[in-house]
Amino acid sequence: MGRDRTVVSQLRDGLLELIKERGMQMGEKLPSEERLTEHFGVSRPTLREALKILEQDGIIRTEHGRGRFLMAGAALHIDRPITTFESVTEMVGGFGYVTTTRLLALTEMVADAEIAQGLQCPEGTAVLRIERVRSEGKRPILYSVDFIRADTVGQAQSNINWTGSLVQILRKRGMAPVASTASVAATLLPAEAQKNWGLTDFGPVLLVTETCFSAEGVPVLFAKDYHHGSYFKFSFARR
Numbered sequence: 001m002g003r004d005r006t007v008v009s010q011l012r013d014g015l016l017e018l019i020k021e022r023g024m025q026m027g028e029k030l031p032s033e034e035r036l037t038e039h040f041g042v043s044r045p046t047l048r049e050a051l052k053i054l055e056q057d058g059i060i061r062t063e064h065g066r067g068r069f070l071m072a073g074a075a076l077h078i079d080r081p082i083t084t085f086e087s088v089t090e091m092v093g094g095f096g097y098v099t100t101t102r103l104l105a106l107t108e109m110v111a112d113a114e115i116a117q118g119l120q121c122p123e124g125t126a127v128l129r130i131e132r133v134r135s136e137g138k139r140p141i142l143y144s145v146d147f148i149r150a151d152t153v154g155q156a157q158s159n160i161n162w163t164g165s166l167v168q169i170l171r172k173r174g175m176a177p178v179a180s181t182a183s184v185a186a187t188l189l190p191a192e193a194q195k196n197w198g199l200t201d202f203g204p205v206l207l208v209t210e211t212c213f214s215a216e217g218v219p220v221l222f223a224k225d226y227h228h229g230s231y232f233k234f235s236f237a238r239r
Contacts, residue, residue: 006178007042011050014040016059019070030060030068085179085212087167088134088144088225095232097136101163104197105131108150108157115147118211118222126150130162133197140199141228143189148221166221175220182210184234189226204229 018039024030031039037047051068054060060068092099107129116123127147134142146166152173153160160169170176185207194200205226212221 008046008049008053011040011042011046012053015050015054019059024070026070028070029066030070032067085177087165087177088142088223089165089167092134092142097141097231099134099136099141101132101134103130103132103162105129106157106162107131111147115222118209118219119147119149120211120219121149128153128157130166131193132163133199136231140202141231143193143197143199143202143205143226145224146221147223152220166223170214170220175214175218177212177221178215180210180212182208184208186229187226202226202228206232206234 015036019030030036033044033047037044040047051060051062055062055068058071061071062068086094109127109129111119111121111123111125111127113123115127116125119125119127121127126149128150130144130146130148132144132146133140134144148166148170150157152170152175162169167177187205187207189199189202189205194202206229208223208225208227210223210225211219212223214220
């Protein structure tokens with residue numbers, strides 16, 4: 001299911017690239033479903049899912065019996081849209097950064113009220129707290145604190161490379177995150193993190209707090225990612 005969602009997302013991006021390559025203008029009609037399925041080598045149901053996303057995004061409109069046409073939203077080019085779900089690893093790579101990840105701490109604990117709300121589980125549930133920092137060269141640019149339910153990995157936690165992508169770790173267990181709800185705030189690193197890990201000169205950050213869901217709608221990850229204000233910016237469109 002998570003793979004299907006990835007294929008649809010890639011197809012959506014491919015459709016946008018096709019629109020750009022052909023220099024299509026607002027009001028212009030898209031090629032037929034038959035031509036698009038041939039061009040991309042996908043099934044018609046998969047194509048329709050991707051087209052539906054474009055319609056929801058205000059990129060195209062459907063006129064029954066006539067076809068699909070470009071709307072004004074097609075002219076909006078958004079770099080690193082904050083509304084697009086992607087793993088932190090994908091996001092950092094998308095900015096062009098080559099980073100190394102250091103595991104600062106891996107702790108098993110019980111969920112307090114905030115974590116329980118984030119993972120939508122009862123307070124007192126056993127969870128893993130994964131504290132990491134990503135650096136470009138010697139410069140830390142992203143500090144993360146992630147929470148997953150301890151029973152997600154069970155006794156295997158000591159055999160996992162926690163410096164890798166959490167999305168990939170969860171995917172191997174059939175719990176790949178594919179969507180999230182998030183809030184964004186400008187803040188500073190927690191004082192404890194600054195003191196414990198020598199991050200006192202980290203500076204202002206953009207904190208993204210999110211709950212990530214599997215394709216079945218199950219909360220599988222609660223994340224608090226502190227993005228260095230000098231390295232990251234996100235865009236959004238208003239329609």
